[in-house]
Amino acid sequence: MTDNKESKWTTIHLSHGIDGxxxxxxxxxxxxxxxxxxxxDIRNELLRRKAAGELYISVGECDNFDPKTGCLGHPSEAPNV
Structure with missing residues (x-):
């Protein structure tokens, strides 16, 4: 994230690592x-996802989520705190 006034902010949603x-x-x-x-049941679902190559699960909703890298970011005009 940057605080340069000419740059946009990026919000990154939290994720959990499946191995963790x-x-x-x-x-x-x-x-x-x-x-x-x-x-x-939860463990079986996590193991299924891991076997499918997923590394992360989203914490909450994220419409720009990649299960191999996590949230890909959401540009915004101001910080989302």
């Missing part, structure tokens, strides 16, 4: 999902 999440003992403590309720 898989280290948690109980994923129900850190992952909230309407579809996956148990630790086993």
């Amino acid at each position: 999440l898989l280290r948690y003992k109980d994923l129900t403590d850190v992952c909230e999902s309407d579809e996956f309720k148990t630790d086993k």
Whole structure:
């Protein structure tokens, strides 16, 4: 992010690394999902995504998300804090 008045700002959404999440003992403590309720279900979904080559999952909604690199950024006129 830059504070140059002639430049635009870029908002980057948070993401979780799949490998990091898989280290948690109980994923129900850190992952909230309407579809996956148990630790086993969440873990299986993360393993499925990892096997498909995904490295990250989005925290919240992001319409410019790449599962291999995370949020690709959202240009804006001012910081989104």
